[in-house]
Amino acid sequence: MKVLVKDKINTALNRLAENSQVYVPVHREGGSRFAPWPTVPGDELALDSLNTMFSPKEVVLPQTEKMYTFAARGQSVEIKETGEERKERVVFGVRACDSKAIAALDEVFLTRGYEDGFYKARREPLIIIGKACTQPGPNCFCSAMGVDPLEPDPVDVIIYDLGDAYGWEPRSERGQKLTQSLGDILADRDFQKPSAGEFQLQVDINGLPEKLAGMFEHPLWEELAEPCMNCGICTYLCPSCYCFDIQVKNRGTEGYRFRCWDSCMYPEYTMMAGGHNPRGSKHERFRNRFLHKLEFFQERYGTSLCTGCGRCIVACPQGINIVSIIKRLQEVELDVR
Amino acid sequence: MSGNCNCENPLVPSIVKVVDIVDETPDVKTFYVTTDNGIPFPVMPGQLAMVSLLPAGEGMFSVSWQAEDHLEFAIRRVGVLTDALHDINxxxxxxxxxxxxxxxxVAACEGKNMLFIAGGIGLAPLRSFIKYCFQHRDKYxxxxxxxxxxxxxxxxxxxxxxxxWPxxxxxxxxxTIDRAEEGWDGKVAFVPTYLEEINPSPDNTIAxxxxxxxxxKMVLQSLEKMGFNDEQVITTLEMRMKCGIGKCGRCNIGSEYICLDGPVFNLAQLRQLPPEW
Incomplete structure (x- = not known):
């Protein structure tokens, strides 16, 4: 068995960065996120804290991403694709909730008829080093959403916090290769896998998608949506929210098209030219977000789109708590039809 | 990566030339587009395409006719992109x-009586099917x-x-038109009212x-009254779209995406979805 002694983390990351773009969790400007290694001055590795404020989804789905340039001259137009250069990428320290979210993104961007070329160029060469979670935070509820915090998946290597070192366990062929490339930076040592701690937050989602299918027009949605300000922070911090807009940046008739994160919380998201908006009211947008997470995604892809990371609970300025919402929805008694 | 690539990436457009523009109404023009090598891609009646005029924008439109050598888009002037499109030459x-x-x-409708019901620019998507029926007249x-x-x-x-067509x-x-006006000696009525007057038989008919x-919504009610069942009624929906390939999120009705699973649904399928269209 291999371990990475904590004193050697920088050495290991430097070695990986020789051939790959490496991303690590860092504390930055009062928050935390996944950022390229080596980090910029002021950043501090955030391996020991729980979830980063921003999820690692930006490694595969950046907040903004150039798609193609265009140049119009007279009546002619030229278009050039400007996608990311394909190169090996390693993301270090991904927790099970965020790993499960990447699995959901894979379903969206790589299946159902079309492969998204921009996503694929970032995702395919990506090696994920997952970190087993042993101490659930006060807002963590991944186990309730069917995620095993000790078993990030998909993953190429799993690391276990042993105190002075990380237990290192390759889980894929690419993980094996990566392990070999670290050579003597890793030490030989037997270790016992730690066990998971107690979750403070529990919720029962058994039968929830089926139940929600009959609750679209339930009056409870208006009540639940009442405090929501449609600020969208839940959607930006969510590791599995993937909705995007495509916009243009131009100077005169030249410029580029880029995509950027969008949010179903905003009226413009569904507003059509001419003014018709199928989700024109707050509670319709709120309902769509929760049903997408808890019912629609399940129906389409066979898995929940909430992985229980708890970021939206922490960030919501109005204290909206998805666990409480699930509980309220589960409490509703429906007439048996 | 070469310019004007016929891109493997489904989010990157290819370039076509506008070869004709027809003024249909004060706010609708039909744009005929093609390339030196013919149509940019084959299209079946009722399918959609993303049309972009940069930097104004990109939007989803139904193809209103898929001719052998060009595609036609009938586009109403309602916003930033369509304003810009109406100004091109x-x-x-x-x-x-x-x-x-x-x-x-189109195949499942073979042998049926066809009843097409449209209002305003809603004729644009239906036209692709109407003209297809005339092109394959013996099949319908x-x-x-x-x-x-x-x-x-x-x-x-x-x-x-x-x-x-007549x-x-x-x-x-x-x-029919909504309000009487000079120079019009034809029918004046709303479409659902006129439909009930014509009272078409639902026998072996697809609407x-x-x-x-x-x-x-009104026409669906009228058809139901006339005895059309849910499988005999087809409609085509629209929603705001950005990607067109079921990824960007916004055109969902429940777990279905209009761009990918639609835009064409029969009423039986629509009734399975949340009433959010």
């Missing part, structure tokens, strides 16, 4: 990508077309509507409906 290059969506069930039985617009001036595809075998065309949401 013949010869302009624009972007297109597609085809998207399921299209009309009687054809009835009911079309209404706000005024005479707002009727799209006038030459086809008044000259070409001349086709076993075909009846009913045209295809498109128009403003309120018209669609």
């Amino acid at each position: 013949i010869g302009q290059e624009i972007g297109v990508r597609g085809p998207y969506g399921n299209g009309f069930p 039985s009687n054809i009835q077309i009911l079309y209404g617009a706000r005024s005479q001036a707002d009727l799209c595809f006038k030459r086809e509507l008044f000259e070409e 001349e086709q075998k076993d075909t009846e065309v009913y045209t 295809v409906v498109c128009g403003p949401p309120i018209m669609i």
Whole structure:
């Protein structure tokens, strides 16, 4: 068995960065996120804290991403694709909730008829080093959403916090290769896998998608949506929210098209030219977000789109708590039809 | 990566040239587009394509006719992109990508009487199917077309509507406008009212409906009253779209995406979805 002694983390990351773009969790400007290694001055590795404020989804789905340039001259137009250069990428320290979210993104961007070329160029060469979670935070509820915090998946290597070192366990062929490339930076040592701690937050989602299918027009949605300000922070911090807009940046008739994160919380998201908006009211947008997470995604892809990371609970300025919402929805008694 | 690539990446458009522009109404123009090598991609009736004129924007439109050597888009001027499109001239290059969506069930409708019901620009997507039926005339039985617009001036595809289509075998065309006006001696009625007057038989008939949401809802009620069952009624929906390939999120109704699973649904399928269209 291999371990990475904590004193050697920088050495290991430097070695990986020789051939790959490496991303690590860092504390930055009062928050935390996944950022390229080596980090910029002021950043501090955030391996020991729980979830980063921003999820690692930006490694595969950046907040903004150039798609193609265009140049119009007279009546002619030229278009050039400007996608990311394909190169090996390693993301270090991904927790099970965020790993499960990447699995959901894979379903969206790589299946159902079309492969998204921009996503694929970032995702395919990506090696994920997952970190087993042993101490659930006060807002963590991944186990309730069917995620095993000790078993990030998909993953190429799993690391276990042993105190002075990380237990290192390759889980894929690419993980094996990566392990070999670290050579003597890793030490030989037997270790016992730690066990998971107690979750403070529990919720029962058994039968929830089926139940929600009959609750679209339930009056409870208006009540639940009442405090929501449609600020969208839940959607930006969510590791599995993937909705995007495509916009243009131009100077005169030249410029580029880029995509950027969008949010179903905003009226413009569904507003059509001419003014018709199928989700024109707050509670319709709120309902769509929760049903997408808890019912629609399940129906389409066979898995929940909430992985229980708890970021939206922490960030919501109005204290909206998805666990409480699930509980309220589960409490509703429906007439048996 | 070469310029003007016929891109493997489905989000990147390829370039076509506008070879003709037809003024249909004061706010609708039909754009004929093609490339030096013919149509940019094959399209079936009822399918969609993303049309872009940069930097103004990109939007999803139904293809209103898939000719052998060009595609036609009938586009109403309602926003930033369509304003810009209405200002271009013949010869302009624009972007297109597609085809998207399921299209009309042209094969399943063979042997049926076809009843097309449209309001305003809603005739644009239906036209692709109407013209397809005429192109394959023997495969379809009687054809009835009911079309209404706000005024005479707002009727799209006038030459086809008044000259070409009524001349086709076993075909009846009913045209109506919302309010009486000088120079119009035809029908004055809303589409659902006129439909109930015509009272078409549901026997072996498929009704295809498109128009403003309120018209669609009223027409669906009328058809139900006349004895059409949910499998006999087809409509085509629209939503705001950005990607066209079921990824960007916004065009969902429940767990279905209009761009990918639609835009064409029969009423039985629609009833399975949340009433959010």
